Amino acid sequence: MKLGLLGQKSLLWTLRTAFFPWALTSSAARADTGASNGITNIFKPLSTPAEAIYEVSVLVLTICAGIFLIVGGLLAYTLIRFRRRPEDDGREPPQVYGSNQIELAWTVIPILIVFVLILVTARTIADVQNAARPAGALDVTVVGHQWWWEIRYPELGIVTANELHVPVSDPTKRRPTFLKLESADVAHSFWVPQLAGKTDAIPNRDNRMWIEPKQPGTYLGNCAEYCGTQHARMLLRVIVHPPGEFEQWVEAQRQPPVDDSQVQAGRNVFFSTSCVNCHAINGTRADGKFGPDLTHLMSRETLGSGAAPNTPEKLRVWLRDPQLLKEGCLMPNMQLADTELDHLVAYLLTLK
Ligand code: HEC
Ligand SMILES: [Cu+2]
Numbered sequence: 001m002k003l004g005l006l007g008q009k010s011l012l013w014t015l016r017t018a019f020f021p022w023a024l025t026s027s028a029a030r031a032d033t034g035a036s037n038g039i040t041n042i043f044k045p046l047s048t049p050a051e052a053i054y055e056v057s058v059l060v061l062t063i064c065a066g067i068f069l070i071v072g073g074l075l076a077y078t079l080i081r082f083r084r085r086p087e088d089d090g091r092e093p094p095q096v097y098g099s100n101q102i103e104l105a106w107t108v109i110p111i112l113i114v115f116v117l118i119l120v121t122a123r124t125i126a127d128v129q130n131a132a133r134p135a136g137a138l139d140v141t142v143v144g145h146q147w148w149w150e151i152r153y154p155e156l157g158i159v160t161a162n163e164l165h166v167p168v169s170d171p172t173k174r175r176p177t178f179l180k181l182e183s184a185d186v187a188h189s190f191w192v193p194q195l196a197g198k199t200d201a202i203p204n205r206d207n208r209m210w211i212e213p214k215q216p217g218t219y220l221g222n223c224a225e226y227c228g229t230q231h232a233r234m235l236l237r238v239i240v241h242p243p244g245e246f247e248q249w250v251e252a253q254r255q256p257p258v259d260d261s262q263v264q265a266g267r268n269v270f271f272s273t274s275c276v277n278c279h280a281i282n283g284t285r286a287d288g289k290f291g292p293d294l295t296h297l298m299s300r301e302t303l304g305s306g307a308a309p310n311t312p313e314k315l316r317v318w319l320r321d322p323q324l325l326k327e328g329c330l331m332p333n334m335q336l337a338d339t340e341l342d343h344l345v346a347y348l349l350t351l352k
Contacts, residue, residue: 144188161292192221235306266347
């Protein structure tokens with residue numbers, strides 16, 4: 001069968017995603033949000049649970065690679081050594097039955113190998129799940145929505161979306177973040193490869209996980225459980241702040257929105273349209289829960305969970321019709337006129 005260029009491309013894509021799934025989110029994230037220094041590689045862990053998983057995965061891969069080489073090598077040797085030759089008389093080779101030694105060997109050795117793998121894996125899972133909670137730990141609730149992440153800091157009174165801000169943890173003063181995962185609709189899965197393994201966010205269920213990033217920076221992740229049309233644009237950013245900076249971020253997020261009289265026209269558009277039914281802005285009557293909290297919209301790097309960079313131009317496109325940037329997303333086209341759009345953008349730009 002001859003494959004066209006397109007066929008070849010999609011075949012390569014399938015193989016690549018089958019064998020290197022971690023490479024998928026990185027390219028998707030880069031394509032959608034422009035420059036990003038984040039790498040999404042499980043082999044470059046930078047957080048305690050991710051390191052534990054990395055160690056066990058290296059061990060498992062090494063053992064499996066050994067088995068592959070031995071089995072593949074024997075197979076290749078047999079194929080070549082006992083291949084059909086011109087002088088063969090065509091008779092069957094001698095058949096060997098009931099060799100206790102061979103049968104014992106190929107029963108006991110695999111059982112031992114599997115047993116070792118089970119024990120090591122179970123130990124790692126237990127270590128990650130039963131980790132003690134140090135005093136400085138931060139609590140965050142992450143709620144998966146079709147197709148964005150709601151992020152709440154119950155103790156700090158902060159609500160934001162798609163970007164999880166956490167402090168860096170250092171060995172002398174550990175500050176891990178403990179996450180409670182929920183879902184508002186269907187099953188999602190929280191996955192930031194450099195920070196921890198995947199944990200599902202399931203409706204009516206509290207799942208727990210934790211991360212302990214050891215280097216400041218931006219870490220990229222993705223929803224890892226197919227959840228509908230825009231599953232691929234349900235990207236996650238974890239922003240790990242150096243010591244002291246996280247407190248500044250918290251302080252800024254707790255500020256009420258500034259009341260700028262210059263943008264009154266835009267505020268009027270916002271509060272006279274159904275925006276208020278889906279979006280919340282602190283200290284105003286907008287308290288919708290269906291869409292992301294907009295109190296500090298402009299402090300975020302992306303719009304629509306990584307669908308576009310958060311620039312005034314893209315914001316205007318989003319408000320003209322969100323379906324242009326994120327087809328199928330659950331914010332409808334609000335059918336606003338050009339002047340309304342200008343006013344509205346000016347107002348939203350004050351939500352820093
Ligand atoms: C029916 C509910 C609904 C209405 C009405 C609505 N939105 Fe949205 N909005 C959403 C949802 C859902 C999202 C998240 C979409 C996604 O990322 O998939 C969203 C996303 C946004 C975002 C991007 C936020 C972010 O952090 O990514 C902005 C800005 C926004 N809406 C502004 C508005 C404005 C302004 C109006 C009124 C003109 C409005 N919305 C009306 C549901 C709504
Ligand atoms: Cu998903």
